[in-house]
Amino acid sequence: MKALLMMSTEDNSLIKMALTVVSGFLSQLGGALIMTVMALKSFFWPPYRIREFLRHLDFIGSQSAFLIIITGAFTGMVTALQGYNGMHRYGAESLVGATVALALARELGPVLSALMVTGRVGSSMTAELGSMRNTQQIDALSSMAVDPIHYLVSPRMVASIITLPFLACIYGFSGMVGAYFVSTSYLDIDPGAFMSGIRNYVDISDITHGLIKAVVFGLIMSMVACYKGFYATGGSRGVGVATTKAVVISSVLILISDYVMTAIMF
Amino acid sequence: MIEVENVHKRFNHQKVLDGTSFRINSGSVTSLMGRSGAGKSVLLKIMIGLEKPDSGAIWLDGKNLVTLNLAQLNKIRVRFGILFQEGALFDSLNVRENVAFPLKERTKLSDRQISEMVDDHLEQVGLLNHGEKFPSELSGGMRKRAGLARALVTKPDLVFFDEPTSGLDPITKSTIYRLIQKTHAQREMTYVIISHDIRGVMDISDEIMVLNDGQIVAKGKPEELSQSVDPLVRQFLTGSPDGPIKID
Incomplete structure (x- = not known):
């Protein structure tokens, strides 16, 4: 009887712990979704913060371009090498171009560019907003009758959603340039065969699917980064923890949503 | 009241x-x-x-x-005008832009009028020559004085x-109190x-x-x-x- 009672007490505490975790997750998810809706809605309300918006477009887009070009080129090069390794066994080396193009357009371009931007931009967004929260700059905005979500979150979110598809395109293009260079100069694949493979097998829908994914990844990255930063507490340590969580959660959500979207659009 | x-x-x-x-x-x-x-x-x-x-x-x-x-x-x-503990100046804006911020947000004054009011308040707090500096380049006392200028620039009731x-030295403390007395x-x-x-x-x-x-x-x-x-x-x-x- 005593053992049974002890077991039920342990079970109860486990259930309580699980409920706490689930309710905590749901409340954070709800908070982040509410913030996202408010931020996207208020972006179209005056006053229009064009300067802030352009500043974030530059930071997220232009300043990430070099990183995206470099990582994209090397991803294309290594994918060409690995693709050749497999195709060579079946004498289908001419399909290397098509394989790399499909992989870059549908998966590698949107996913890896989003992960790179999460590391560079998402972390910075969380740290900046978290620091503003901890130094009362967000309170100062509210006390001046300025909506901090409209001023701080909206431009970041919209700039991310617009920029990510462009970065995915740049990633894909530089990846194709890298793959072409490796395939034609190192693997001795005929340039005409490389290009005709792409023309024959890559469809416009492959590119649009990739772009849709990039839009969703931009939304996820900015939503998590802004939410974690906006509500960061606990001084500089708290900002550090929030930044780490933002990067980890964004990256995981990007990969999960990638699978879900691929399954839907397959 | x-x-x-x-x-x-x-x-x-x-x-x-x-x-x-x-x-x-x-x-x-x-x-x-x-x-x-x-x-x-x-x-x-x-x-x-x-x-x-x-x-x-x-x-x-x-x-x-x-x-x-x-x-x-x-x-x-x-x-309202509020001077926060550490000034709460916006990191991405310089001192002039910080002081001008509530005027730009709350009023329909022209850029010239805003600039004149900012100059006037920066002069009052002794920061007229530091308007182009960013908060990270200011001392604690200067940050509070800039925060004071920003709190008062809209001519608030409260x-x-x-x-x-x-966290300020005795001389800077007296300067801040004198500014509070003077503006009041x-x-x-x-x-x-x-x-x-x-x-x-x-x-x-x-x-x-x-x-x-x-x-x-x-x-x-x-x-x-x-x-x-x-x-x-x-x-x-x-x-x-x-x-x-x-x-x-």
């Missing part, structure tokens, strides 16, 4: 404000004093609508700020100062100063209140308070570790 009525606030199990009530007259300089962690800053946040109390009311011109929605509250907030001199003499604004700098606020306040254990335990003119025989007030004014207030 602003009135705080029976305000209660607790965070988890910690009671911070326990039926706090007081009234601040228009045009006065009122200081709210108390130990560190006594709940002064929480009270300030409640008074400016950044925090909701568990119960109680904040009355300003017949309106209870606690029950207002954000849009209604923002209409009242445009009458100005709140949260620890305006904490120029315009009929209501000043609410939250501080634990006894000597400083004694010189500039019309009225002083002492907050302890979430309640106002003493209230009066500076000279009345300095003559008080209440052991709690005496301990607070002398800063003695012996007395009714115990440090945990």
Whole structure:
């Protein structure tokens, strides 16, 4: 009887712990979704913060371009090498171009560019907003009758959603340039065969699917980064923890949503 | 006139404000004093609508700020000026842009008019030659002076100062207090100063209140308070570790 009672007490505490975790997750998810809706809605309300918006477009887009070009080129090069390794066994080396193009357009371009931007931009967004929260700059905005979500979150979110598809395109293009260079100069694949493979097998829908994914990844990255930063507490340590969580959660959500979207659009 | 009525606030199990009530007259300089962690800053946040109390009311011109929605509250907030503890200047803007910010957000003044007003206020706080500097390039005292210029530039009716001199050297402290006195003499604004700098606020306040254990335990003119025989007030004014207030 005593053992049974002890077991039920342990079970109860486990259930309580699980409920706490689930309710905590749901409340954070709800908070982040509410913030996202408010931020996207208020972006179209005056006053229009064009300067802030352009500043974030530059930071997220232009300043990430070099990183995206470099990582994209090397991803294309290594994918060409690995693709050749497999195709060579079946004498289908001419399909290397098509394989790399499909992989870059549908998966590698949107996913890896989003992960790179999460590391560079998402972390910075969380740290900046978290620091503003901890130094009362967000309170100062509210006390001046300025909506901090409209001023701080909206431009970041919209700039991310617009920029990510462009970065995915740049990633894909530089990846194709890298793959072409490796395939034609190192693997001795005929340039005409490389290009005709792409023309024959890559469809416009492959590119649009990739772009849709990039839009969703931009939304996820900015939503998590802004939410974690906006509500960061606990001084500089708290900002550090929030930044780490933002990067980890964004990256995981990007990969999960990638699978879900691929399954839907397959 | 602003009135705080029976305000209660607790965070988890910690009671911070326990039926706090007081009234601040228009045009006065009122200081709210108390130990560190006594709940002064929480009270300030409640008074400016950044925090909701568990119960109680904040009355300003017949309106209870606690029950207002954000849009209604923002209409009242445009009458406020606030100097935050560390200045709370925006990192991405330089001093001039920081001071101009509330004018650009709240008014329809031309760029030229805004520029003139910013110059005027930067001159008053002695920062006219530092307008292009960013907050990270300023000393603590300069940040507070820039914050003061930003708090006053919209000509608010009610100005709140949260620890305006904490962490400053004695000369900079006196400079800040002199600026507070000077700006108050120029315009009929209501000043609410939250501080634990006894000597400083004694010189500039019309009225002083002492907050302890979430309640106002003493209230009066500076000279009345300095003559008080209440052991709690005496301990607070002398800063003695012996007395009714115990440090945990």
